[in-house]
Each structure stands twice: as C-alpha cells, then as structure tokens.
Amino acid sequence: MHAEIFDRFHEAESRLHRLDPRVKVVVTVLFILSNALLPDGAWAAFGLSWLVLLGWNALSRLGVDFTFRRSFVALPFALAAVSAIFSPIGKPLADWSLGPLVLIPTDYGVIKFVSILLRSWISVQAAILLVAVTRFPDMIHAFEHLRVPGVLTTIVAFLYRYLFVLTDEVMRLLRARDSRSAAEPGRRSGRNVVWRACVAGNMAGQLFLRSYERSDRIYNAMLARGYDGHLRTLNPHVLHPSDWAYGAAAIFILILLQLVGRF
Amino acid sequence: MLYSPAPLHIPDGFLNLVISLLFWVITAATVGVAVSKTNKSLGEKQVPLMGIMAAFIFAAQMLNFPVMGGTSGHFLGGVLAAIVLGPWASVLVMTAVIALQGLLFQDGGLLAMGANIFNMGLLTAMIGYGLYRSVLSQSKGIRLAVAGGAAWLAVVAAALMTSLQLWLSGAAQLQIVIPAMLGVHVLIGIGEAIVTVAALAFIEQTRPDLLGQKATAEKGGGGWVVAGVIVSLLAVLLSPLASADPDGLERVAEDMGFLQLGQSAPYQILPDYTIPFLGETALSTIVAGTVGALVLLGLMIVLGNMLKRKSNQS
Numbered sequence: 001m002h003a004e005i006f007d008r009f010h011e012a013e014s015r016l017h018r019l020d021p022r023v024k025v026v027v028t029v030l031f032i033l034s035n036a037l038l039p040d041g042a043w044a045a046f047g048l049s050w051l052v053l054l055g056w057n058a059l060s061r062l063g064v065d066f067t068f069r070r071s072f073v074a075l076p077f078a079l080a081a082v083s084a085i086f087s088p089i090g091k092p093l094a095d096w097s098l099g100p101l102v103l104i105p106t107d108y109g110v111i112k113f114v115s116i117l118l119r120s121w122i123s124v125q126a127a128i129l130l131v132a133v134t135r136f137p138d139m140i141h142a143f144e145h146l147r148v149p150g151v152l153t154t155i156v157a158f159l160y161r162y163l164f165v166l167t168d169e170v171m172r173l174l175r176a177r178d179s180r181s182a183a184e185p186g187r188r189s190g191r192n193v194v195w196r197a198c199v200a201g202n203m204a205g206q207l208f209l210r211s212y213e214r215s216d217r218i219y220n221a222m223l224a225r226g227y228d229g230h231l232r233t234l235n236p237h238v239l240h241p242s243d244w245a246y247g248a249a250a251i252f253i254l255i256l257l258q259l260v261g262r263f
Numbered sequence: 264m265l266y267s268p269a270p271l272h273i274p275d276g277f278l279n280l281v282i283s284l285l286f287w288v289i290t291a292a293t294v295g296v297a298v299s300k301t302n303k304s305l306g307e308k309q310v311p312l313m314g315i316m317a318a319f320i321f322a323a324q325m326l327n328f329p330v331m332g333g334t335s336g337h338f339l340g341g342v343l344a345a346i347v348l349g350p351w352a353s354v355l356v357m358t359a360v361i362a363l364q365g366l367l368f369q370d371g372g373l374l375a376m377g378a379n380i381f382n383m384g385l386l387t388a389m390i391g392y393g394l395y396r397s398v399l400s401q402s403k404g405i406r407l408a409v410a411g412g413a414a415w416l417a418v419v420a421a422a423l424m425t426s427l428q429l430w431l432s433g434a435a436q437l438q439i440v441i442p443a444m445l446g447v448h449v450l451i452g453i454g455e456a457i458v459t460v461a462a463l464a465f466i467e468q469t470r471p472d473l474l475g476q477k478a479t480a481e482k483g484g485g486g487w488v489v490a491g492v493i494v495s496l497l498a499v500l501l502s503p504l505a506s507a508d509p510d511g512l513e514r515v516a517e518d519m520g521f522l523q524l525g526q527s528a529p530y531q532i533l534p535d536y537t538i539p540f541l542g543e544t545a546l547s548t549i550v551a552g553t554v555g556a557l558v559l560l561g562l563m564i565v566l567g568n569m570l571k572r573k574s575n576q577s
Contacts, residue, residue, distance in 0.1 A: 008367055036279065036280045036374055077277065080277070080429055080435055080440060082439075083435045087436065116434050118276075123372060124369050127366070127372070130366075151302060151310055152358065154314065155355055156359045158317070160363060162315050163363075166321070193454075197454050197457035198457060200326050201459065204343070204461070205465025205466045207319060207326070208462065209465075212470075215316075218311060
C-alpha cells in the first residue's frame with residue numbers, strides 16, 4: 001500500500017481540523033478567487049494575503065511554515081509566464097539580444113510576472129492547507145452538500161479508494177518489467193525509444209484489463225455488503241453556529257484584503 | 264517519484280477571472296450533459312466502473328518510459344479513455360482525474376480547473392472519440408493509425424489551448440509561449456501516440472468484445488465525429504499559423520474583440536470596480552465587490568441546481 005504518497009491529511013487537534021468541511025472548501029475557493037481579483041502590483045494586499053495564510057497555518061497547529069515548505073509544486077509552470085515580462089505595453093527596462101531574438105523586458109511586464117507568481121504561490125498554499133486539514137471523504141461530502149452532481153462525487157470517491165489498489169498493480173507491472181530487463185551497468189536495457197514506449201503501452205493495456213476485471217469483482221463485493229449507489233459517512237456534517245462564524249470572519253477578512261488591494 | 268505532474272495543468276494565478284469563469288461555464292455545462300447522459304443510459308454499476316477507470320488513468324500516468332538523457336515520458340491517457348469508454352464516460356473520468364490531481368496534489372488550480380478539464384478532458388474526448396468513430400468500419404491498421412494520430416493531436420491541441428488561455432489572460436506573450444509549448448508537446452505527443460496504439464492493440468487482442476464496432480458506436484452519437492473533425496481541423500490549421508505568424512493571430516483576436524475580453528479588467532458591468540452613481544469612494548468599492556460576489560454566488564447556485572436537476576432526472 002502507498003497510503004503515505006496519496007494521503008495528504010495531517011492529523012492534529014485544531015479548530016481548523018474540526019471546522020465543517022463545507023466552510024473550508026468555500027473559504028479556500030473564495031481566497032483563491034480573491035487572489036485572482038487583486039490587481040497587478042497590489043503588493044500590500046499580496047503581503048496581507050500571505051499573512052492570512054500564515055495565520056491559518058498557525059491555527060491548524062501544523063506549524064507556521066507548513067504550507068510554505070510544500071509550496072513549490074506550481075513553480076515549474078512559472079516558466080510559461082516568463083514571457084509576460086516582455087510585454088509590449090509599458091516602459092522598456094533593458095534590451096537583450098539573443099541571436100535573432102530581441103527581448104525587451106518592460107516595467108509593466110515585470111510587475112505582471114511577479115504578480116502572477118505571487119498569486120499562484122499564495123493560492124497553491126491555500127489548497128495545500130485545505131487537504132492537510134480535511135479528510136478526503138469529508139471533502140467529498142462537502143462537495144456533495146455543495147450540489148456537485150452525485151455521479152461525479154461518487155466517481156472521485158471511487159477513484160481515491162482504488163488509487164491505492166491500482167498503484168500496487170502498477171508497482172507490480174514495473175517490478176516485472178525491471179526483472180525482465182537485465183542490463184549491464186551503465187547501459188540501458190531494451191531497444192530504442194519506440195520499443196520502450198510500446199512496452200509501456202502493453203503495460204497500460206494490461207493495467208486496463210486488470211482494472212476492468214477487478215471492478216467487476218469489487219462491485220459484486222460491494223453489493224454483497226449492501227451498497228445501494230450511495231457512499232455513507234458516520235460524520236453528520238451539521239453546520240454549527242461557530243462554523244458560520246468562522247466562515248463569516250474569513251469572508252470579512254477577504255473583503256478587507258480586496259479593499260487594501262484597491263487603495 | 265511515483266507521481267509526476269503533467270506539464271499541462273494550469274495552476275491558479277495564471278489565468279485571469281474572465282477566462283477562468285468562461286471555461287468553468289463551458290466545462291460545467293458539458294459535464295452536466297455528461298452526467299445526465301450517464302444517468303439515463305447506464306446502470307448504477309457503471310459508476311463504480313468509471314471510478315475505477317479514473318483510478319486506472321491516474322495509475323497509468325505512473326507508467327513512465329525512459330526517453331533520453333534522464334528524462335522520461337509518461338502517459339496521459341485521455342484518448343485511450345475516450346475510445347474504450349466512450350466520450351461521455353471519458354469526460355466524467357477525466358474530470359474526476361483532473362479534479363483529484365488539482366485538489367489533492369495541487370497539480371492544476373481550483374479556479375483554473377474549468378480550463379484544465381476543457382483542455383485535457385473535453386478536447387481529448389472530441390478528438391479521440393470523434394476521429395476514431397469516423398473510421399470504425401475500416402481495417403484494424405487504419406483504426407489504430409487514426410487512434411495514434413488522434414492521441415498525438417489531442418496533446419498538441421491541449422498545449423495550443425493552454426497557450427491561448429495564458430495569452431488571453433495576459434500571462435504570456437504569444438510569440439514565445441506558442442512555439443515553446445507546441446515544440447515540447449509535439450514530441451510528448453509522439454510518446455502518447457505510441458503508448459495509446461500499443462495499449463489499444465493489446466486490449467483488442469485480449470478482449471475484442473470491449474472494442475467491437477457496435478459497442479463503440481453506441482457510446483456516442485455521430486455528432487462527436489463532426490465535433491472531432493472540426494476541432495482537429497482547427498488545431499491543425501491554427502498551430503502552424505500561431506507559431507509562424509503570432510502577430511497575425513493577435514491581430515485577428517483584436518479585431519474580433521477576444522483580446523479585450525481577456526486582457527481588460529473583468530468588471531465591464533462595474534467599471535473599475537465602482538458603482539457609477541456612488542462615485543469613487545470606499546463605499547462604492549464595497550458595494551461593487553458585494554454585488555460582484557452576489558452575482559457570482561447566484562450564478563453558482565443556478566448552475567448547481569441545474570446540474571442537480573439533471574442528475575435527478577434519471
């Protein structure tokens with residue numbers, strides 16, 4: 001089993017952990033929305049957003065730098081935004097010629113680029129915190145309560161459950177490939193790239209059939225245990241007044257953030 | 264590392280609000296139709312099946328193969344899912360996969376998820392199923408060749424769409440992002456095509472019943488062929504045009520008003536985020552912000568109810 005790779009929940013005893021998952025999901029989405037709404041170059045507001053995030057980190061008792069340490073996942077994508085630096089709008093700052101290409105960074109472009117990075121960096125941390133303080137089945141139920149179609153939430157719930165089983169299946173396939181492919185040290189086994197891709201394709205086909213046939217057995221086992229198309233939870237998911245209060249306070253803070261960002 | 268993120272998942276912060284919401288609306292509408300179709304045509308047994316197929320796509324993305332110099336390609340699986348499961352089911356499966364990747368692994372943002380599902384779920388379903396369905400009665404070789412071509416094209420189309428979304432959001436310059444993204448994904452697409460063809464050939468050999476002509480045709484209407492061909496043509500025509508003449512594309516977009524839509528502030532109804540008759544005061548901004556939030560909330564509730572009603576109609 002590979003629970004440690006896929007389970008992003010971090011056990012702790014905190015108000016944030018106990019908060020109703022609906023409130024957490026809605027506030028996280030609103031926080032990300034708020035970041036998207038902040039104008040470029042609203043440094044004070046970005047800073048405050050980050051402080052809010054630090055506050056939530058502290059509230060979760062997972063450590064103030066908990067999300068920071070995990071926040072570099074979105075960084076590779078920042079490459080895509082590098083070109084925004086060379087926006088035609090704004091004052092030119094320099095003139096770099098790279099062979100036939102002339103790159104002119106502008107002040108508008110640099111502000112835009114840094115703003116995009118900050119936005120994505122802060123937003124990604126909010127999402128990291130959400131999954132760290134919410135058990136995944138609870139989150140699925142939150143989405144159900146938030147009127148996401150039942151078919152979709154059920155598919156995601158199944159996906160999450162069988163991810164672990166199928167990962168084991170993948171590990172078996174990879175181990176089998178490794179033990180078939182003897183190689184001298186320093187040399188790769190097998191033939192050219194196309195051949196290797198074909199092997200991966202056969203493994204994908206094999207995995208598909210194993211999953212497909214397994215789903216039959218799983219379904220029968222579930223039927224035998226009383227499955228009626230609905231996944232149940234023992235958690236009652238009742239919104240307490242304090243949940244409402246936390247949600248309202250968070251929204252109030254987000255409105256303040258927007259005000260700071262615009263003045 | 265077991266799970267390596269695919270380079271097409273747009274994180275939050277890169278797309279502006281208009282583009283994010285626009286693609287969320289398109290995606291939510293399509294997924295809503297897929298939900299109602301699934302409820303109508305399939306039994307409850309299909310839901311666990313789709314869940315496990317989603318887990319399959321997720322797990323299959325861990326099957327990497329060494330390419331060169333320490334890099335490795337891995338499988339995306341959208342076209343394989345579209346051909347084997349049919350377009351509607353594959354839209355739901357890919358939605359679930361992208362939702363889990365975004366939620367759990369922050370591989371792709373929440374606000375940007377609409378765009379991500381559109382690029383990797385809807386486009387691949389249209390191209391993959393549409394093109395494959397158009398050659399159903401042909402020989403096995405032709406079918407596999409078309410499936411491979413579709414797998415390649417789906418990756419390229421997703422990369423093209425991602426670049427366009429970034430550009431429309433003002434997060435990238437067209438002249439740079441298009442050649443870079445297309446250049447990388449033209450190569451990634453080749454790996455995807457080989458893996459897809461090999462997997463399909465394997466499945467057809469062991470379980471021919473799953474890929475029968477009749478079974479595949481029943482999974483989606485002929486409209487998918489039209490959509491698939493149109494989207495494929497657009498991708499094929501637009502890619503070279505966009506990389507050879509980005510300025511031309513920019514001009515066309517400007518003439519048609521797309522550029523203003525994306526790059527100007529998203530509050531056309533509430534100019535500069537103030538209410539006209541209240542003047543430019545703090546109160547005005549608060550009111551404008553509240554109105555905006557309420558409108559958004561209303562939109563979400565209406566959409567949610569629509570989807571719920573659809574899912575109840577079964």
